[in-house]
Amino acid sequence: MAKRIxxxxxxxxxxxxxxxxxxxxxxxxxxxxxxIGPSGCGKSTVLRTLNRMHEVIPxxxxxxxxxxxGEDIYGTNVDPVQVRRTIGMVFQQPNPFPTMSIxxxxxxxxxxxGTRDKKKLDEVAERALRGANLWTEVKDRLNKPxxxxxxxxxxxxxxxxxxxxxxxxxxxxxxCSALDPISTLAIEDLIGQLKQDYTIVIVTHNMQQxxxxxxxxxxxxxxxxxxPGRLIECNDTxxxxxxxxxxxxxxxxxxxxx
Amino acid sequence: xxxxxxxxxxxxxxxxxxxxxxxxMIGAMSNDPPEPPARTLGEAExxxxxxxxxxxxxxxxxxxxxxxxxxxxxxxxFLLIQSVPSLAANKASFLFSAEFLTTDPANLRFGIRDLxxxxxxxxxxxxxxxxxxxxxxxxxxxxxxxxxxxxxxAYVIDVLAAxxxxxxxxWGFLVLGPALVxxxxxxxxxxxxxxxxxxxxxxxxxxxxxxxxGIVLAIxxxxxxxxxxxxxxxxxxxRHIEGALALGATRWEMIRTTVLPFGRSAYVGASxxxxxxxxxxxxxxxxxxxxxxxxxxxxxxxxGYTFASKIASAASEFSQPLPTGAYIAxxxxxxxxxxxxxxxxxAIAGEKVRG
Ligand SMILES: Nc1ncnc2c1ncn2[C@@H]1O[C@H](COP(=O)(O)OP(=O)(O)OP(=O)(O)O)[C@@H](O)[C@H]1O
Ligand SMILES: [Mg+2]
Numbered sequence: 001m002a003k004r005i006x007x008x009x010x011x012x013x014x015x016x017x018x019x020x021x022x023x024x025x026x027x028x029x030x031x032x033x034x035x036i037g038p039s040g041c042g043k044s045t046v047l048r049t050l051n052r053m054h055e056v057i058p059x060x061x062x063x064x065x066x067x068x069x070g071e072d073i074y075g076t077n078v079d080p081v082q083v084r085r086t087i088g089m090v091f092q093q094p095n096p097f098p099t100m101s102i103x104x105x106x107x108x109x110x111x112x113x114g115t116r117d118k119k120k121l122d123e124v125a126e127r128a129l130r131g132a133n134l135w136t137e138v139k140d141r142l143n144k145p146x147x148x149x150x151x152x153x154x155x156x157x158x159x160x161x162x163x164x165x166x167x168x169x170x171x172x173x174x175x176c177s178a179l180d181p182i183s184t185l186a187i188e189d190l191i192g193q194l195k196q197d198y199t200i201v202i203v204t205h206n207m208q209q210x211x212x213x214x215x216x217x218x219x220x221x222x223x224x225x226x227x228p229g230r231l232i233e234c235n236d237t238x239x240x241x242x243x244x245x246x247x248x249x250x251x252x253x254x255x256x257x258x
Numbered sequence: 259x260x261x262x263x264x265x266x267x268x269x270x271x272x273x274x275x276x277x278x279x280x281x282x283m284i285g286a287m288s289n290d291p292p293e294p295p296a297r298t299l300g301e302a303e304x305x306x307x308x309x310x311x312x313x314x315x316x317x318x319x320x321x322x323x324x325x326x327x328x329x330x331x332x333x334x335x336f337l338l339i340q341s342v343p344s345l346a347a348n349k350a351s352f353l354f355s356a357e358f359l360t361t362d363p364a365n366l367r368f369g370i371r372d373l374x375x376x377x378x379x380x381x382x383x384x385x386x387x388x389x390x391x392x393x394x395x396x397x398x399x400x401x402x403x404x405x406x407x408x409x410x411x412a413y414v415i416d417v418l419a420a421x422x423x424x425x426x427x428x429w430g431f432l433v434l435g436p437a438l439v440x441x442x443x444x445x446x447x448x449x450x451x452x453x454x455x456x457x458x459x460x461x462x463x464x465x466x467x468x469x470x471x472g473i474v475l476a477i478x479x480x481x482x483x484x485x486x487x488x489x490x491x492x493x494x495x496x497r498h499i500e501g502a503l504a505l506g507a508t509r510w511e512m513i514r515t516t517v518l519p520f521g522r523s524a525y526v527g528a529s530x531x532x533x534x535x536x537x538x539x540x541x542x543x544x545x546x547x548x549x550x551x552x553x554x555x556x557x558x559x560x561x562g563y564t565f566a567s568k569i570a571s572a573a574s575e576f577s578q579p580l581p582t583g584a585y586i587a588x589x590x591x592x593x594x595x596x597x598x599x600x601x602x603x604x605a606i607a608g609e610k611v612r613g
Contacts, residue, residue, distance in 0.1 A: 051504060053500065053503065053504055056500065056503055058405055081506050081507070081508050082506070084503065084504055084505065084506040085505075085506030088504070088505075089504040091497060091500065091501065091504075093497050095495075095497040095498055095500070095501040096501075097498060097501065097502070097515060097516065097519075098498070098519075098520075099519035099520075100515075108502075108505060108515065109505040109506060112505060112506055112507050112511050112515075113506065158501070161505065162504075162505075165505070165506070
């Protein structure tokens with residue numbers, strides 16, 4: 001069930017360090033939003049506040065609201081564990097659990113949520129692996145360790161793991177940066193398919209990738225060294241790449257960025 | 259031309275053996291007109307010295323490795339040679355007799371039944387107590403304790419490792435033993451049907467039982483198990499921890515899916531090292547355990563000697579070879595026992611995480 005996300009005036013801190021200031025963005029359901037911007041401007045930080053992974057870091061905190069279909073995920077009665085079950089995440093480095101088989105990796109989230117029925121788990125494993133375009137490659141070795149796959153396969157395994165629990169939103173932090181061009185294309189295709197069912201937010205350093213996969217693009221930037229990162233502009237991807245409103249966006253996209 | 263001179267003099271410079279400066283270089287220049295040979299010569303020289311360093315290091319490493327293995331083998335052989343005559347003269351069953359009479363060299367009667375029983379029982383009991391506690395402390399230190407508490411707590415645990423055995427012995431004998439008496443008596447009364455809690459060959463009220471010694475041993479081996487386990491847990495890759503959390507794992511579920519599998523073999527290995535230490539502990543056990551004339555009934559409320567404490571207690575009488583050999587034979591069994599336990603520990607600790 002794809003849901004929309006509204007980030008409202010969010011400030012993000014690492015201890016005393018003010019990392020991101022005053023971000024307001026809306027992510028419509030069944031839509032791919034790309035976060036772009038120079039290194040250190042806070043893309044990952046913003047992304048990690050969307051499923052409350054930010055607060056895992058000691059001293060890290062968030063101010064402002066993040067609404068999931070209108071409900072504040074930072075509300076007083078909201079359990080971060082529940083938030084993470086409905087908002088999945090794929091990381092830059094593929095991180096399948098090394099001690100688990102391919103199948104167990106895929107269904108790890110369901111097992112955590114309490115599903116024990118073996119038949120159901122097998123079904124879900126197959127559906128998720130098909131969904132991640134990995135089924136044909138691994139169907140004969142589901143009981144082998146996930147760490148025995150190639151990097152690109154591991155990343156698709158992680159995507160399968162994330163979609164196995166049927167999240168409302170899928171967050172991806174540079175999911176292709178450790179992959180070769182072929183695996184990257186495979187994952188970009190996959191993102192195109194997944195957006196029919198999921199709301200997707202993806203961080204990427206690759207302009208072409210942002211242009212290829214996303215419907216809307218948010219450009220973040222730093223005002224200066226030691227300054228918090230800000231959202232400069234968020235608009236339809238086509239508009240951002242052809243006719244951005246801000247000069248900083250245009251400079252960054254055309255590579256004229258310092 | 260100038261350029262060539264520079265490239266030529268560079269590899270050439272370190273080659274001359276004497277301190278003659280430029281003269282030999284000029285000579286070399288006129289003697290070897292082709293440039294490449296001079297260059298390879300210079301490189302070969304550097305490579306050779308590097309290879310030499312490599313070689314020296316390899317010999318050093320191999321040498322010390324051999325030295326360690328050799329000294330262990332020599333210790334084993336020494337123990338064996340010293341004990342064979344006594345074993346031949348032994349009039350009791352070495353493996354199954356509870357006697358250990360060595361005062362009359364003409365009538366040696368010694369067996370390791372009780373020594374083995376007390377050693378294994380006290381160490382296994384210690385391990386049983388220490389393992390879960392160490393696991394809990396290691397997890398607490400790495401994942402539950404507030405950041406400000408972690409360092410001081412870890413420090414306290416490390417200090418526990420530095421306390422001398424004799425202090426543990428005195429404390430066990432004077433403080434812990436008496437304090438445990440009511441609990442030990444209650445265990446004995448309510449669970450005496452269970453062999454381990456049956457009435458043993460020493461008085462429970464005296465406190466000098468395997469029960470007390472095992473608890474003290476557990477405290478003694480706790481730091482090493484905790485420290486090694488904590489280090490392993492701390493090295494769990496952050497991306498696996500985050501992967502679990504991002505899937506909606508609670509902290510405990512995250513620990514179960516990532517930290518425990520990651521640190522499991524280190525934990526078991528550390529426990530085996532702890533067991534090895536408990537098996538060989540001497541002074542603390544010697545002080546705590548009361549001795550008894552009657553044989554061990556394999557109860558925690560027995561007293562007696564472990565291998566190590568038996569040997570230490572008799573050390574002052576090692577004047578005649580035959581009686582001494584009896585103790586050395588006992589030492590040999592302890593040596594083999596410790597060796598096996600450590601080998602198991604290493605095998606488990608060295609086992610790779612699957613995949
Ligand atoms: N764990 C942390 N503790 C303290 N500061 C952090 C931490 N992680 C990130 N930061 C800081 O927060 C700011 C934003 O970092 P972030 O990782 O979000 O940047 P990013 O846009 O994702 O960069 P990149 O493109 O290089 O991944 C940076 O100044 C960074 O140094
Ligand atoms: Mg980042």
